[in-house]
Amino acid sequence: MxxxxxxxxxxxxxxxxxxxxxxxxxxxxxxxxxxxxxxxxxxxxxxxxxxxxxxxxxxxxxxxxxxxxxxxxxxxxxxxxxxxxxxxxxxxxxxxxxxxxxxxxxxxxxxxxxxxxxxxxxxxxxxxxxxxxxxxxxxxxxxxxxxNGEIKRRAVNPVDWQNIEVADNMLKSNGRPIFLYDYFSKTVGQPLTNKAIYNDHLGAIFHGGENLYPVDHDRAINSFLLKEDGTYDQALLKEVTDIDNSNVGFLIYWNMGIPEWIEKREPEVRKGRSLFTGYDIDNPLVRETWGKIAKDTGQLTRGKKVTQLGYILANEPHWFSESNHWSHQFKEMNDISSYTLNNFRAWLTEKYNGDIQALNNNWQSNFASFANVDIVIPIDKNTQGTPIWYDWNRYHMDRSISWFTHLQSELKKGNPEADTHIKIMPNMFTENSRSHGIDVEALTELTSMIGNDAKAAEKRFLHIKKEQEWEKHYAYLWEELSVSYDFMESVSPNKIHVNSESHFLSASWWRDLDTSVEYVENVYWLATLQGMDANMAWFWARDPDGSFEDRLEGDLNFFDPALAGSFAGSVNQQPHIANEFTQVMYDLNSFSEEIIALREQRRPIRLFYSETSAINKKFHMSQQFKLYEKLFFDGFPMGFATQKIIQKQDNNQWDNIVVYKTEFVTSAELSALQNYLDQGGTIIVDAPQSLSKNEYGKPHKKQLKATKGTLIQLDGNQSLAEIRQLALENANQGLPDIRLTENNGTEHKGIRWQVVKQDDNSYLVSILNLGKHTAKVSLGLKDSVKDTFKDRLSLSDDEQVKLLITDLFTENTQQNHFSVESKGVHLLRVVVQ
Missing domain, CATH: 1.20.120 (Four Helix Bundle (Hemerythrin (Met), subunit A))
Incomplete structure (x- = not known):
């Protein structure tokens, strides 16, 4: 509320x-x-x-x-x-x-x-x-x-669930931007037409007085649809094809199992499986089977509203392939098939231009030919930073890209208009490990929508005993959400963004019955401002009489260890949180135009990201977050630059690129940075070590040269604060006209704010306090802007420019000095007088 x-x-x-x-x-x-x-x-x-x-x-x-x-x-x-x-x-x-x-x-x-x-x-x-x-x-x-007239509030902007428009970079309802919401799982066993479960409060705002349908996402497309003779199990197929066409929603490819007839024909098919992908993605029969299913189901569901939010190509894909990883107890990547090994050999042949001696020199091996190359999987995690580690993990990413490219390509043969996304776990990007086979940039670029299941947490994960660094400064853990969303939005800035299993209310290792409504409000504003267009919260499991849904009754023994314990401490036991989830979505939709305007704010500073360094280094992402965090609270959304972003996007969309603790880059990455300089760009490099080595740890023969641009090469002795200041100084023209200063009693900022100028010369200001302390905030104008307004308003040197500030939530005016409580949310209109 x-x-x-x-x-x-x-x-x-x-x-x-x-x-x-x-x-x-x-x-x-x-x-x-x-x-x-x-x-x-x-x-x-x-x-x-x-x-x-x-x-x-x-x-x-x-x-x-x-x-x-x-x-x-x-x-x-x-x-x-x-x-x-x-x-x-x-x-x-x-x-x-x-x-x-x-x-x-x-x-x-x-x-x-x-x-x-x-x-x-x-x-x-x-x-x-x-x-x-x-x-x-x-x-x-x-x-x-x-x-009583103490406050004025906007009416709720209702969703017309039968008439959602999938527009460029946003969803619309009745011509206005809209943010869709529901629960990922809705009381399995209940029909979709049961209005006690599917209604405006639990995920579909009632509109028009009849034919109420919410987001429909219950049907899963799986490999058991196809029989060995090439025909379909008609009963299973009808569950997909007979969905009521009134429903806006999405379909999901469910990859857990594999039919017995495939396993009999392909004894290796379980090798290289993962937690949620129960088979070898390199297996030719698997690729043939899934290709046919994708093409045919795409054709059968073409044009249906249940596909408006796309086809999810996989649920939380990952293939952790390093030794002593937690995933191995679930038989994830305990070995690899002959198909995977032979594909790896072919990849190495191309990578080394057919020169086996070059590979042997790199790997310190003695293979007679590429046909004899062998590797032990899981790979020894102690080999990280060596050529064999890099080659395997880069190939491992390329093979999953090939798998999803194949699925999408076959789907589009049956449904050329199909939108797609993948439920990528954002910690595949934000955490340090890179043995999982997920190239977040490549997969985000591949699909037509951004997909994920990002989480946040108001309390420390319950299996962690030691106080975490974030707890000292922040009201909740926002790192995974913010870093991943800024990265994915930097990669694909014009795509609709679907979080198909949002874990903001609870997750496998965090929940709290006393979760605060302020946290729910703040985190949903943050996620939506950072790009989220639709989200399905985890999870709703109450039948209308209050009992558990069918699959949670009786003794539970699921393969997925998280599901059995999901009900305890969940939103299903928290009326304040269930209500607040809906209320905050009402608020967001009431201010949908303002949110879209804020989301379109330019990203003036880009942090350079290299998958090469992330693969080779043990703590690369932890190091990157330090600088990201330092720049996160300066009035604009953070951005990322990669080789592909530099090559494919308009370089005028940012003012500088900052390279921080990025020692390993390929020649192609280095060339992209050089080309950016050649076009007049500005690069700040934190130390001589950054950009110094190739993917195998060998020194680069070339170094960046300023040419037409500005190259600021630091000596490595600068603090994060000094690097931040340099980045801000070299992006001054791209910084907001409004300036915000914060005093929360510490040296650690907590106010995440944004400013966009409106057509009437007023300013829209968003303020979220992620900090654990109340902050005293002051708003003012940037000096150069202040002078411009004094001239425009014909003010004398002694007269001061004044700011008229209106709280858009209450429509009350307020001073430009005010307090923002921890987890507070403000949306202001500022007029210069």
Whole structure:
């Protein structure tokens, strides 16, 4: 909801700054210590009935206010959602209370909660009821403020789910930009037409009074569709082809299994499998089978609304191939097939121009020919930084690119208009490992949409005991989300961006029953400002009566170890979070034009990214994040430059490229940087070591030369702050006209802000406080801009330019000095007077 009245904590019967834990009450300092125990804290009530009565009374108060508000012409869609969730979760709480044993079992499946599963199951119903009361209190307060004229808010911009337009770089509804939302999994076993599950509150805003359909993403295309004789299993095929054509949605290729008839014909087909891809992607019969399925299902579903958000070519693909990796317990890349080995030999032949001696010199080996080259997979992780490590991991990426290129190519034979994306795990980019076979740049470039399942976390991952660096400065872990989104948007700036399994509300190793609504609001604003057009949250698993969905009933033993424990501590037990997810999407869609304007802001500074260094170095991405973080809070979206970005995109879209701790680059990467300089570009290189070696660690014979451009070669003794300052100075013309200064009591910034100039010469300013502290913020004009406005307004030297600032959430004016609480969100209009 629009929490613009105050950011006071509503804790029911508890005073401010205190939180319940079992039977004890802890103060805020004790709470920090308790959280390190990695257990949720649920308040226990002595008597259930007073909570139910209180909630029902507040539902009555809110619904009465809603009727009065309607008479004043006030939009009350937000309050309709509050009431719906309140009633639903009161029902869920009753079910949880009557089925305590089942709830206890659900908690026990999640390892961090197992030891307290009995206590948590007993406390859950009253916890849910108290959170219902909280959302009702907040709803009453906000609607009262609107009715009293204290604030003005925009009406919700509803989604016309039957008439979504897939436009250039955005989705539209009724001609306006729209951000779609739903849950990735929706109570398996329930029909899509069940309005108790598929409705405006849980993922489809009702519009038009009939024919309500949400995002449809339940049908999976898998290899069991095709029989050995080349015909299709018609019952399975009908599940894909008979989807109601009213539904906007997507289809997914599900790659877990492989039919027995293929395994009989190809005994090696399981070699080189991975967690979510149950077969060898180099196997000719697999490629033939999947090619036919892709082409035929593409043709059969061509033009259907269920494909408007594209075909997902894979669920979380990765093939970790290094020794002693966690994935090996799931038989991931425990070995490779003869097909993979022979393809690797062919790749090496081309890479070394048929010169086996060159390979032997590089690998320190003694192979008689490329036909005799052999390699042990999983590869020894201690070989990282050596030629054999680089060659294998570069080939490993190229082979997955070949696989997805093949799938997409065959799909487009059946459906030339098909949009595609891949549910890429963004940590394939942001984390240091590169043995997984995923080239995020190449796959983002390949597909017509950007795809991922990015996560964020308000608390430390539950299996980590030691305090993390981010916890010292930030309100939540945003690194994976922001770094990956800025990279993917830099690679493909004009593509629709679909997060088909958003893990902002919970993930395998993080969740918290007391997740704050402020976090949900902040993280969804951040993700949307950074490019996200559609997201399906993980996950909704309540049937209408409050019981678990079919697949979570009884004893659970899934191959995917995360699924069994997913219900515990999820949004399904948090009315405040379920409600806030919908409310923040209402807000985002109310301001969709402003968000699009902010997203189109130029990226003036580009951090150079080299996959070559990422493969060769143990901690390359950790090092890159240090500089990215340093520039993240300077009023513009960060950007990346790669060899391909430099070669394929307009170089005038940025003012400089910064190279930081990037020792290994190919000759082609070095040439791209040189060509950028030759065209007059500016490059800042942090130290002589950067760009000094090729992919095999050999010194480059050539070095960058300034020519027509500006080359700032540093000696390696500069601090991050000094490099940042140089980058800003060399991008001055591209920096925002409005300047923001922040004081949060520390030397570490937390305000992520953006500025775009509007056609009427006003400025749109977005402010998100990612920091853990309240920040005092001041807005002003850049000196050169200030002088321009003084001339335009005919002001004397003694007269000062003034800023008229309007809070767009409330339409109230405010001073240019104000405070932003941790996880606070502001959207302002600034007019120069």
């Amino acid at each position: 629009l929490k613009r009245i105050s950011h006071a904590v509503l804790m029911g019967l508890l005073p401010f700054g205190m939180v319940a834990c079992g039977d004890s009450v802890l103060n805020s300092q004790q709470t920090d210590a308790a959280n390190t125990q990695n257990q949720p804290h649920i308040q226990m009530a002595a008597d259930v009935n007073p909570l139910i009565n209180e909630a029902e009374q507040k539902i009555s108060v809110l619904t009465t206010k809603m009727e009065l508000a309607k008479q004043q012409g006030i939009d009350v869609k937000r309050e309709e959602t509050v009431v719906w969730f309140a009633k639903e979760f009161l029902k869920y709480a009753d079910w949880d209370e009557k089925n305590e044993t089942a709830v206890e079992k659900a908690f026990s499946y999640y390892a961090p909660y197992k030891d307290k599963s009995k206590q948590l199951a007993k406390e859950l119903p009253d916890f849910e009821r108290r959170k219902v009361i909280e959302i009702l209190d907040a709803g009453i307060d906000e609607l009262s403020a609107v009715m």
